[in-house]
Amino acid sequence: MIQSFGFSSLPILLHGALWTLILSASTFVAAGFFSLIFALLRVLGPKPVRILIAGYIELVQATPLLILLFLAYYGLSFLGYYFPPLAAAVISLTLYATAFLADIWRGCIEAIPKQQWEAADALAMSTPQKLRYVILPQAFRISLGPTVGFLVQIVKNTSVTALISFVELTRAGQLLNNMTFQPFEVFLTVGAMYFIICYPLSYYSEYLQGGKRARSST
Amino acid sequence: MPAVQLNDIKKFYGALCVLDGINLAVETRDVVAVIGQSGSGKSTMLRCINGLEPIQGGSIDIAGHTITPGTHNLRGLRKEVGMVFQSYNLFPHLNVAENIMLAPRIVKKVKKEEAWETAQAVLKQVGLADKAGAYPDELSGGQQQRVAIARSLAMKPKVMLFDEVTSALDPQLTGEVLKTIAELAAAGMTMILVTHEMGFARQVANRTVFMYKGQIWEEGPSKELFSAPKTPELRSFIAPDLK
Numbered sequence: 001m002i003q004s005f006g007f008s009s010l011p012i013l014l015h016g017a018l019w020t021l022i023l024s025a026s027t028f029v030a031a032g033f034f035s036l037i038f039a040l041l042r043v044l045g046p047k048p049v050r051i052l053i054a055g056y057i058e059l060v061q062a063t064p065l066l067i068l069l070f071l072a073y074y075g076l077s078f079l080g081y082y083f084p085p086l087a088a089a090v091i092s093l094t095l096y097a098t099a100f101l102a103d104i105w106r107g108c109i110e111a112i113p114k115q116q117w118e119a120a121d122a123l124a125m126s127t128p129q130k131l132r133y134v135i136l137p138q139a140f141r142i143s144l145g146p147t148v149g150f151l152v153q154i155v156k157n158t159s160v161t162a163l164i165s166f167v168e169l170t171r172a173g174q175l176l177n178n179m180t181f182q183p184f185e186v187f188l189t190v191g192a193m194y195f196i197i198c199y200p201l202s203y204y205s206e207y208l209q210g211g212k213r214a215r216s217s218t
Numbered sequence: 219m220p221a222v223q224l225n226d227i228k229k230f231y232g233a234l235c236v237l238d239g240i241n242l243a244v245e246t247r248d249v250v251a252v253i254g255q256s257g258s259g260k261s262t263m264l265r266c267i268n269g270l271e272p273i274q275g276g277s278i279d280i281a282g283h284t285i286t287p288g289t290h291n292l293r294g295l296r297k298e299v300g301m302v303f304q305s306y307n308l309f310p311h312l313n314v315a316e317n318i319m320l321a322p323r324i325v326k327k328v329k330k331e332e333a334w335e336t337a338q339a340v341l342k343q344v345g346l347a348d349k350a351g352a353y354p355d356e357l358s359g360g361q362q363q364r365v366a367i368a369r370s371l372a373m374k375p376k377v378m379l380f381d382e383v384t385s386a387l388d389p390q391l392t393g394e395v396l397k398t399i400a401e402l403a404a405a406g407m408t409m410i411l412v413t414h415e416m417g418f419a420r421q422v423a424n425r426t427v428f429m430y431k432g433q434i435w436e437e438g439p440s441k442e443l444f445s446a447p448k449t450p451e452l453r454s455f456i457a458p459d460l461k
Contacts, residue, residue, distance in 0.1 A: 118270055119307035123321035123373065124296035133320055137311050 016172025031097035038102035060099035145209030228275030251419035254429035300370030360391030380411035
């Protein structure tokens, strides 16, 4: 049945946009959790662990997200672990985002001058205390801008999950196009909806990195 | 028993020997100045005393604790030994009062009210009672360094180590920091201070140690050491100051 693109088409796209947001948020939470652990182990862990994490980061950063997605969806099901599209999407996006976010956060932790560690050492703090009260609060401030910036990348990259038929914004656009045969109107609207989600994040990221600088170390 | 005793300390960076058999005893209420050229090992020695640098030989007895090569648990020792750094190293995300109260609160588990009272007392001691709410980047270098001293004092240390604490300061700001240290000395704090301020070493320290090539080359009561240096190395080191 051919229908024409109009306001009646919006619910389909909004539904897709909602799943884009859910997928982005799930990925960010899961990747945030693993990234913090990986970033800390990459800086403080024993050497074999540091090498392992560095290896993971290098490997995943050099792999297209689409390949990770196909591995999680088709590859794992071939091995007998079938994941529904949402789970496969979250798993692959998390693997992907962790490789970047862990690297960003490691950089932020390493950007805190060695003297801050020493000052905390000289005050008899334990390693968890040094991290909790001295290092991570400072690293967190530096990381806000790049982290929010990376969130934009996550939102845009969720579009590849359309290829395993997960109905997020891009897939919803494809389906709508099949119904209306008005690709220009449909995909322009889809693009505009990505912009509406991403632009405030980009703007906020710029704001965090520019105007409201973290107090510099002395 | 001395407050600090260094027994034949040896320290290497790879094959390079930076501390070559240091022996030093510091009595309670002693103020010991450590002088010498850059690279003579004076800062390294100070950093070894609270375990910021590991040693490869000898042992250090300080405030009832012992450091030997391979000592790992240094927190007990560091609770009793304060250290002030050349670059202040205040925590930039915390205000002055928070900087001072943090370690007493989390390390010594002091109650908040008590930590606050201590913070006010030490700030008064360094002449910055009105700066409790300021952030480090709102203070001058001299004020930051005095806050760093107050932060150390709040832990109620038995020994204080000062690592070239005026080297990063303009001459006009050096005075206020040296005055604070002199007042501490007068109050009876046991201190070891690595310094380039010869006049200050002479005035405030009751003993001075001259280091040269990783060894204690000459030591003695400050007045004698400066007025009658025995070794040619010390004589040429302090010569510009005598003119």
